[in-house]
Amino acid sequence: MFIEKIEKTLERIRRDDPKIGAFIEVYEAEAKERAKKLDERLRAGRKLGKLGGKIFSIKNNIAIKGKKMTCGSKMLEQYVAPYSATVVERIEAEDGIIIGSTNLDEFACGSDNTKSAFFKTLNPLDHEYVPGGSSGGSAASVAADFAEISLGSDTGGSIRAPASFCGVCSIKPTYGLVSRYGLGDLAMSFDQIGPIAKNTADLQSTLGVITGRDEKDQTTTVEKDWQKDEIGDKKIKIAVAEEFLEGLDPKIADLFEELRQKLTEAGHRIDKVSIPSLKYAIPIYYLAVFAEFSSAMQKYDGLRYGNVGEVEELVESVAKIRGEKFTSEVKRRIMLGTFITTKEYQDAWYGKTLKARAKLRSDINSVLSLYDVLLGPTMSSLPWKIGQKNENPLEMYLADILTVPANLAGIPAGSVPYGKIGKFRPGFQIQAARFKDQKVLKLMRTIEELDSK
Amino acid sequence: MKTIIGLEIHVQLNTDSKLFCECPVDYGHQEPNTNICPICAGQIGAKPQSINKKALENGLRIAKILVCKEVLNQDIYFQRKHYFYPDLPSGYQRTSKPIATEGKLGNIGIWEVHLEEDPGRYELRKGIVDYNRSGIPLAEIVTAPDLRSPLEAKEFLERLERYLRYFDLISNEVGNMRVDANISLEGGKRVEIKNINSFSNVEDALNFEIKRQITQIEQGIEIVQETRHFDENSGITIRMRKKETADDYRYVPDPDILPIVIDERLLRESQATIEELPDQRTQRLAEKYGIESSDARVMVIEREFADIFEEISKTKQIQPQKLANWMRGPLRKQLNYRSKKTSESGLRIDEIRELYEMFEKGEISDSAADQILISLLDGESTTQTRKIRQIAEERGLLKNANKEEIRKICEDAIRENEKSVADYKSGKEKALFFIVGKIMQKTKGAADAKEIEALLKSKITEKDNQEKIKK
Known part of the structure; x- marks a missing residue:
């Protein structure tokens, strides 16, 4: 009975979430209503959709019609989405149950979920630690058994980082595989919606539903064969870039070595390669993201969103609302993004950034033309304590060094936990060529099996 | 002093739906904010759909009319032009790189044609914003500075409009052509007059601007590069901003829109209807x-x-x-x-x-x-x-079917309107028209007024003669 499953889950949320802070809003009535309907349909002998009765949580930068869509920002504290995102429509059409919306760093700008304008989300594995971000509420909701699957968004690791910190699985699909219609913008050429779950099977079934061409997002592409298992029974050709291993937490390095050996024992081929341009991934990523972000934030002028009160004229309104309603990380990104796209500096900064992005993309692609996948750790460190990285934004940016290349190249990347260090189960990242998401899932399943042995 | 004028003309293209969504384009006769959707209202998370094909085709037809070179077989990006204004729901306007360049209309050069989306409408005094217009496809036509007088500018615009109407490329709404006019006097700085909404206003604004600039020069005041606004009521132009503080629109390619590619086939198909001008x-x-x-x-x-x-x-x-x-x-x-x-x-x-x-x-x-x-x-x-x-x-x-009937009606009318007949006979020609009008009413227009007039005249003469004979 789905209604019992929902009741139990709601009970758990009532008990534990006041502490963890995974949810911005819980849709208790709607979830129960939906569960009852599904039960009725089963009793009537009818079939359910592909996600029948699966409990979903949705990052609160994805539109659900009639529900608050805050994007973790004071600017949108009162904003109610007038329509549903394509992914939400598709999940509902296949009988998934949406139980609530989850917390995030403001406009998804952050790596540890301490940048939500409302409250901090704690890591369910240890409440003194961050859950990772920006989809921290999503990963925490899955780790704490508040939802079976959560949809997050990933611009430079925002799904994979929290999945790694909370010890769960996730995949950022190929750019263009999942519609972004209804996803609040961070950086449009990087953003991608993807699932977080406790196992790869749930990732696979969710992808089967949310992917595909959408007229409302013209960057979605039709790729007929992307669901095909190209590797089959063959052994997997794995590349490890030596750049992935620089500055790694020694405990994670040891665990990775253990994983490497087990995979080799299982007959998979693992080669070390070098992609020197990865060194530049962070500056390229942040410059490009700032530029797109400053454009995306342009609509917040105090006239349509956020109540600014009485102002005399437009410029004052824009300045006042942005001053009051955005937190410092968002302001920093808007200012830097605006600076590098001004006429005077655009060639020197933004133009060069785009060229460097193209170079990095082609370097990664040439490795992926020789190997099935790239393997490495998802994060170079274990979760840090809440408040530990608040002072220096650069330190926070550097935490993304391993996850941003996938978004720069538009390729799929998954994170799967292996082993244990204290309370934590660090994630390992698998990347493949564009539309080779099944190769990513293949190796994720392999590691999942090794981990359970 | 030589006058140098160039125009930027924004033309609302004739389409059924908006540039990036399926909303209808009818905005003049609708309640405010009824023809909108999350896309054209710039709601959070909404993305533009693929470009309206008819808008692109009409853009290419304009290119053909203006004898332009189309930008063929290469990526044409839409860019975001950023500025804050209440009528702009996303804080940027989507505007394409040129789809065609280097054309002419008559002896006036055309620099480029590109596509863009119309913003909504903002009524400053009421503080009302209506997004029904937001997202309507526009073509912007940029002329070379080849025009030499305000009258020539007006005639150029009239001719352009005639061409666009003839090929049914332009919308039917009021304000379907809006003009930015650039004007300088030889050797002087360029002044732009923005958003003029009628051709006679273009002529008036330019005439005023010439007088203003000449007066300034005579007084020894330097003309500065600036943007001005034409006030229709007072007939003068007013400074909006100086160039030093002009906006930087921070153009960047829109990541949500795939570049357009114009190939020979699209060109052939869309331009086939443009033959004789x-x-x-x-x-x-x-x-x-x-x-x-x-x-x-x-x-x-x-x-x-x-x-x-x-x-x-x-x-x-x-x-x-x-x-x-x-x-x-x-x-x-x-x-x-x-x-x-x-x-x-x-x-x-x-x-x-x-x-x-x-x-x-x-x-x-x-x-x-x-x-x-x-x-x-x-x-x-x-x-x-x-x-x-x-x-x-x-x-x-x-007419033939009821000739008899009309003859009878005329005879009746002469009998019934003795006074008018008498007036007519005494030389008041107009009195006859009174009777003609009555008959026209009676026959509901089937009769021909000229014929009735002739018939009446002959009847009256006939009657007169008969009476004379009787006497």
Whole structure:
């Protein structure tokens, strides 16, 4: 009975979430209503959709019609989405149950979920630690058994980082595989919606539903064969870039070595390669993201969103609302993004950034033309304590060094936990060529099996 | 002093839906904010759909009319032009790189044509924003600074509009062409007058600007590069901003929009309908059919209108000049009165031909022809060609059918209006028209006023003579 499953889950949320802070809003009535309907349909002998009765949580930068869509920002504290995102429509059409919306760093700008304008989300594995971000509420909701699957968004690791910190699985699909219609913008050429779950099977079934061409997002592409298992029974050709291993937490390095050996024992081929341009991934990523972000934030002028009160004229309104309603990380990104796209500096900064992005993309692609996948750790460190990285934004940016290349190249990347260090189960990242998401899932399943042995 | 003028013309393209969503483009007659969706209202998370194909095709047709070089087989990006204004829901306007360059209209050079989306409408005084217009497809046409006088600028715009209307490329809304005019006096800095909404205002604004600049120069004040606004009520231009503080729009390619690629096939398919240009056709009609140039020009207001003229002119025994007179007069009047395009009037060539022939042969009067035309235009639309003779018969509008009746009505009228008859006989010509009017009323226009007048005159004379004989 789905209604019992929902009741139990709601009970758990009532008990534990006041502490963890995974949810911005819980849709208790709607979830129960939906569960009852599904039960009725089963009793009537009818079939359910592909996600029948699966409990979903949705990052609160994805539109659900009639529900608050805050994007973790004071600017949108009162904003109610007038329509549903394509992914939400598709999940509902296949009988998934949406139980609530989850917390995030403001406009998804952050790596540890301490940048939500409302409250901090704690890591369910240890409440003194961050859950990772920006989809921290999503990963925490899955780790704490508040939802079976959560949809997050990933611009430079925002799904994979929290999945790694909370010890769960996730995949950022190929750019263009999942519609972004209804996803609040961070950086449009990087953003991608993807699932977080406790196992790869749930990732696979969710992808089967949310992917595909959408007229409302013209960057979605039709790729007929992307669901095909190209590797089959063959052994997997794995590349490890030596750049992935620089500055790694020694405990994670040891665990990775253990994983490497087990995979080799299982007959998979693992080669070390070098992609020197990865060194530049962070500056390229942040410059490009700032530029797109400053454009995306342009609509917040105090006239349509956020109540600014009485102002005399437009410029004052824009300045006042942005001053009051955005937190410092968002302001920093808007200012830097605006600076590098001004006429005077655009060639020197933004133009060069785009060229460097193209170079990095082609370097990664040439490795992926020789190997099935790239393997490495998802994060170079274990979760840090809440408040530990608040002072220096650069330190926070550097935490993304391993996850941003996938978004720069538009390729799929998954994170799967292996082993244990204290309370934590660090994630390992698998990347493949564009539309080779099944190769990513293949190796994720392999590691999942090794981990359970 | 030489005057140098260049124009940027924003043309609302004739399409069924907006540039990046499926909302209807009708905004003039709708309640504010009814023709909107998350996309054109710039709601959070909404993304533009693929570009409206008809808008692109119409853009390419404009390129052909302006003899431009189309930008073929390469990525044409839409860019985001950032600025804050209440009518701009996303804080940026989507505007494409040129789809065509280096053309001309007459002897005026065209620098480029590109596509963009219209912002919404903001009423400053009421503080109301209406997004019904937001997202409507525009083509922006940029001319070279080849215009030498305000009058030339106005005439250029009128000609452009004539061409766009002829090929049905432009919307029907008020404000479907808006102009930014750049003007400098030889050796001086360039001043831009933004967003002028009529051609006569363009002429007025430029004339004012020339006087203003000359006065300044005479006073020894330097002309600065700036943007000005034309105030229609006072007829003067007012400074909006100086160039030093001008906006930096921070153009960046829009990551949500795939670049357009124009290939030969798209070009061929969209431009196939653009052959003879209106001015060429005007000249040809005048020469081939021997009609007045001014009449030919009216025939070519719309392509379908000219088609009707040519088609009916092929009929034997029809004199093109007479036909042109009738089309320019009664037919055009009824269409204009309803602000209907010929193509949307529901009129068919065969109907118009039959109607005109009956009128021309004198089977129906001009007012009867008018009545039938009105009934065709205002009646229910039908897929069948309507039989004009049948309509005329049903309504008793055929002249010959009721000649006897009219004669009788005239006789009655003479008897009933003795005073007017007497007045007429005493030399007051106008008294007769009073009687003619009465008869026209009675016959509901089936009779021909001229014929009735003649008939009355002869009847009165006849009666007079009879009375004289009696005496």
